[in-house]
Amino acid sequence: MVQAILAIHLAMEMEELYAALGEYLSKIFDINKFSCFLFNNDTGYYSLDYSTIIEATSWDEIIYREDEAPFVGLFDQEPLIFPASMVWFGRNFELYWAHRLTHENETAAAIVIHEFPEQMEDNSIMITFLLRHFTSALIRTTIYCEMRHLKEEQAAQLDLVNEMGNMVGSRNLEPILAVLMGMALKIMHAEVGSILLVNDENQLTTEIEWGLNDECLRSIYFEKDQTPYLEKISRSKEVFIDLDIKHNRQLKLKDQQHQVNSIISFPLYTPYNHYGLLNVVNIDQNMGIDEQKIDTLNTISKLAATTIENHQLHKKLEKLEANF
Numbered sequence: 452m453v454q455a456i457l458a459i460h461l462a463m464e465m466e467e468l469y470a471a472l473g474e475y476l477s478k479i480f481d482i483n484k485f486s487c488f489l490f491n492n493d494t495g496y497y498s499l500d501y502s503t504i505i506e507a508t509s510w511d512e513i514i515y516r517e518d519e520a521p522f523v524g525l526f527d528q529e530p531l532i533f534p535a536s537m538v539w540f541g542r543n544f545e546l547y548w549a550h551r552l553t554h555e556n557e558t559a560a561a562i563v564i565h566e567f568p569e570q571m572e573d574n575s576i577m578i579t580f581l582l583r584h585f586t587s588a589l590i591r592t593t594i595y596c597e598m599r600h601l602k603e604e605q606a607a608q609l610d611l612v613n614e615m616g617n618m619v620g621s622r623n624l625e626p627i628l629a630v631l632m633g634m635a636l637k638i639m640h641a642e643v644g645s646i647l648l649v650n651d652e653n654q655l656t657t658e659i660e661w662g663l664n665d666e667c668l669r670s671i672y673f674e675k676d677q678t679p680y681l682e683k684i685s686r687s688k689e690v691f692i693d694l695d696i697k698h699n700r701q702l703k704l705k706d707q708q709h710q711v712n713s714i715i716s717f718p719l720y721t722p723y724n725h726y727g728l729l730n731v732v733n734i735d736q737n738m739g740i741d742e743q744k745i746d747t748l749n750t751i752s753k754l755a756a757t758t759i760e761n762h763q764l765h766k767k768l769e770k771l772e773a774n775f
Contacts (some may be wrong), residue, residue, distance in 0.1 A: 452479065452577060452580075452581065453480075454475070455474075455475035455479065455581055455620055456512060456581065456584045457470070457733075458471040458474070458475065458585055459475075459581075459588045460473060460584055461470045463592065464592065464734065465500070465501075465592055465593070467736060468585075468588055468592050468595045470485065471544075472487075472581075472585050472748055473485070473503060475580075479574070479577070479581075480567065480568060480570050480571070480574055480577075480578055481568075481569060481570060482564055483503060483566065484503055484504050484564065484566045485502070485562060485563060485564050485565060486499060486501065486502035486503070486504070486505065486562075486565065487499075487500050487501045487502070487561070487562055487563075488500065488515070488520070488522075488560060488561045488562045488563065489559070489560045489593075490517070490558045490559060490560055490561065491769055492557055492558065494514055495516060495517045496514050496515065496517065497514065497515045497516075497517065497520045497561060498511075498513070498515075498516070499511075499513035500560070503565075504544065504565055505539065505544075509539070513539055520561070521535065521536075521537040521546065522535075522537065522549040522561060522563045523548055523549070523551075523561070525541040525546060525548060525549035525563075526549055526550065526561075527551075528548075529548075529571075530547050530548040530564070530567060530568050531546070531547050531548065531567075531569050532567070533584075534546055534547050534567075535547075535639050539549065544563065544565055545565055545566070546563060546564075547565065547566060547567045547568065547720065548559070548564040548566070548568060549561055549562065549563045549583055550562045550564075550572065550579070551584060552585070552586040552589065553586070554586060554587075554590050557643050559586055559589065559590055559690065560584060560586070560589060561624065561696045562585075570697045573709065579585055594760060600604060603709060605680060607759050614621060623757070624759065624762045625658075625764070626754060627758050628646050628658055628659045628755070629640075629659060629730065630659060631646065631659075631751065631752070631755045632644055632645075632646055632659045632729075633753060634748070635717075635729055635731050635733060635748055636661065636750055636753075638744050638747060639715060639731045639734050639735060639740070639744065639748065640735040641715075641731035641732060641734045641735070642662065642732065642733040642734075643660065643661055643662030643728050643731075643732050643733060643734060644659075644661050644662075644663055644729070644730055644731040644732060645657055645659055645660045645663040645665070645668065645729075646658050646659040646727060646728070646729050646730075647668075647681065647685070647727050647728045647730070649725060649726035650717075650758065655681055655682075655685055655727065655728065658727070663716075663730065667711060668681055668730060669681060669706075670705040671702055671703070671704055671705075671714075672702070672703050673701065673702060673703075673709070674700055674701060674702065674703045679700075680702060680716075683729040684716045684718060684728060685718060685725060685727065686718075687718055688718055688720055689718070690715065690716070690717050690718075690745060690749055691714075691716045692707035692714075692715045692745070693713060693714055693715075694713045694714065694734065694736060694740070694765055695712070696711055696714065697712065698715060702714075710733070711732055712733050713732065713733060713734045714730060714731070714732050715730070715731050715745075716727040716728055716729065716730045717730075717748060717749055717752040717755040718752075719752055719753075719759060720753075720756050721753070721756050721757055721760050723760065724760065726742075726756050726760065727747055727756075727759070727761045727764075729748075729752050729755075
């Protein structure tokens with residue numbers, strides 16, 4: 452048991468943690484068939500995170516609402532002699548025992564046993580003790596993996612900022628705008644987007660259009676004063692965010708032929724002038740929209756605006772040189 456607890460607490464990856472639990476459930480209690488469901492206290496859903504009897508490719512698809520999970524009725528019960536049934540993808544799986552894993556009075560996960568634990572009666576205290584240590588390790592490892600993922604994401608965003616920074620001096624504008632559009636969709640996990648620039652007549656014209664119809668954007672108005680969306684936001688210096696256009700009623704979409712659920716726009720400006728607008732539409736909010744992502748893309752947009760300004764200055768200089 453000491454070796455089992457040590458192995459569980461030494462695990463730094465989820466795969467290592469489940470492997471350690473599986474090894475000692477088998478060695479000590481002769482239990483080889485089990486699954487672990489993580490519980491999300493915010494959404495109230497159990498999701499399969501690991502199983503020895505189901506292929507890993509299916510884990511992400513197996514989700515139960517708390518009151519519908521077929522194993523919750525087995526919590527705090529003795530192992531069943533005749534198993535309960537759980538159906539996944541048309542296949543029947545047997546449930547003999549389930550244990551709720553808790554941390555500070557909140558459910559963290561559930562361990563489900565798919566075979567009758569022959570030694571459970573003699574070793575119930577030991578298995579409960581082992582699962583208590585597993586719960587602590589599970590929470591620690593989950594937090595560690597989330598922090599590492601966040602650091603990796605932050606590093607990736609910093610790379611994007613550096614990439615745009617390296618392009619500031621470029622005289623070729625079109626590739627830079629294409630890179631900016633790609634970065635925006637990647638960072639915000641958006642479906643479509645566009646970049647509009649101010650032309651010589653001081654009008655917004657579409658320069659980059661990735662799946663976003665120009666007429667759709669031009670049909671968006673502010674409900675309160677009927678001001679065209681593009682006109683108002685392009686003159687501002689603030690990022691505009693509306694993640695629920697249909698219900699917030701801040702904006703009105705007069706073009707009903709196109710589906711617009713959410714929009715984030717980044718004005719392209721420098722201390723000297725406004726140059727246009729970057730728009731990302733229909734953001735995947737399941738991927739998370741945080742302040743850091745907004746700040747990162749806003750920084751990239753400002754670098755792009757500086758590039759646009761430099762490009763226009765170069766064009767003016769070329770005209771002047773041509774006249775001499």
